Amino acid sequence: MNYYIFGAHPRGWTLYQYLKTLEPERNILGFFYNNDEKNPEKIESIRVRFLDNKTEDLDISAEVFVATRGIFHEKIIEDLKAVGFKKITPVTPSMDIDLRNRYVKDFYEAKGRTFEKIDELKVLESKSKEKEVKTCIYIAKTVFDAPFQKPVDINEYEKIIQAGSALSENKLTEASFYDDNRENISNKNQQFCELTALYWIWKHSSDDIIGFEHWRRRFILPEKWDEIMLNNGIDVILPVPLCVMPSLEDNYKSRHDSKVWEKGMEILKKHHPEDYEVAVRFFKESNLYSPCNMIIAKREVLKEYCDWLFPVLLELNDTIGILDDKYQNRYPGFISERLLNYFFEKNQDRFKIVYADKSFLS
Numbered sequence: 001m002n003y004y005i006f007g008a009h010p011r012g013w014t015l016y017q018y019l020k021t022l023e024p025e026r027n028i029l030g031f032f033y034n035n036d037e038k039n040p041e042k043i044e045s046i047r048v049r050f051l052d053n054k055t056e057d058l059d060i061s062a063e064v065f066v067a068t069r070g071i072f073h074e075k076i077i078e079d080l081k082a083v084g085f086k087k088i089t090p091v092t093p094s095m096d097i098d099l100r101n102r103y104v105k106d107f108y109e110a111k112g113r114t115f116e117k118i119d120e121l122k123v124l125e126s127k128s129k130e131k132e133v134k135t136c137i138y139i140a141k142t143v144f145d146a147p148f149q150k151p152v153d154i155n156e157y158e159k160i161i162q163a164g165s166a167l168s169e170n171k172l173t174e175a176s177f178y179d180d181n182r183e184n185i186s187n188k189n190q191q192f193c194e195l196t197a198l199y200w201i202w203k204h205s206s207d208d209i210i211g212f213e214h215w216r217r218r219f220i221l222p223e224k225w226d227e228i229m230l231n232n233g234i235d236v237i238l239p240v241p242l243c244v245m246p247s248l249e250d251n252y253k254s255r256h257d258s259k260v261w262e263k264g265m266e267i268l269k270k271h272h273p274e275d276y277e278v279a280v281r282f283f284k285e286s287n288l289y290s291p292c293n294m295i296i297a298k299r300e301v302l303k304e305y306c307d308w309l310f311p312v313l314l315e316l317n318d319t320i321g322i323l324d325d326k327y328q329n330r331y332p333g334f335i336s337e338r339l340l341n342y343f344f345e346k347n348q349d350r351f352k353i354v355y356a357d358k359s360f361l362s
Helices: 010-022 070-083 093-110 186-192 195-204 225-231 248-255 258-271 276-285 299-320 328-346
Strands: 002-006 027-033 046-050 063-066 088-090 135-141 158-162 209-214 217-219 236-239 295-298 353-356 358-360
Touching: 002 010, 010 027, 010 093, 063 070, 070 088, 135 195, 158 195, 186 195, 186 299, 186 328, 195 209, 195 299, 195 328, 209 225, 209 299, 236 328, 248 258, 248 276, 248 328, 258 276, 258 299, 258 328, 276 328, 295 299, 299 328
Parallel strands: 002 027, 002 063, 027 046, 063 088, 135 158, 135 209, 236 353
Antiparallel strands: 209 217, 209 295, 217 358, 236 295
């Protein structure tokens, strides 16, 4: 079964890795793009080329997977049809979730590890009467977050925290918490993004189970997920890992400033010398990570993680300072996504970790 992938950036490379692993009977013929962005000439040994009506040597009977952001799908599909392709498959969020779960399950099984999801576990009968457990999933929202196209319900266990409150005169009336209250780093929000809210939660939340998600990115959780978590002895819930190629380190360096990465590793070594060599190897060899700084954890586990994380990020920020590029200036948030995964990888034998899918709300 021959196929092409439209998209030569991380989404396309990730899809290729999924298909190569899960459906090895398929044969990839190449990658396409049709924009002015910088694209690689090859991915592994596979040709990457510009698509237009003059493109030659095409097998138009082959299937084309469209691995780009959904907002571009309609135009790309029109362009592919104009060339003569008839079997065109856009990679939808549901398809991506399915491939991701299958890939991660195979990956873990190959390493002799168990990949467990919260929605596959049952509520077990508690062996002893527990005290009342306080649970809260904090939703980080800023004044810049646009309304949803359709109304989205907030669950009773979810509370909105306004991130970057110190940088705005406007207070979100729907917020229950503001990250500029008491000890905080709210004024660093342009660089730390949602982490200014996580910092506040770390310092001030008294909940027994603490979750952290975004206004548009939410965990997909089963009913009574908190009871499942407690009764099954679960310490942490993370988003199902996504695959980035070729490794966490190289993926970061291909998208961000490599000097920031190297300085981050230096500071990690300074604060946690016992972790450095293992962490460097992990980042060079692993290509899976749970994204978006999303987490649900017992309070003591979240505290241990934040105690470990924030001194590294704050010194990195003091060292690097402010970058001119607004996107790259968010480097503390980008670095922390990778550090979260290393922290829980190194503590996999201490904490029971399960996973949940996440949604993106439009």
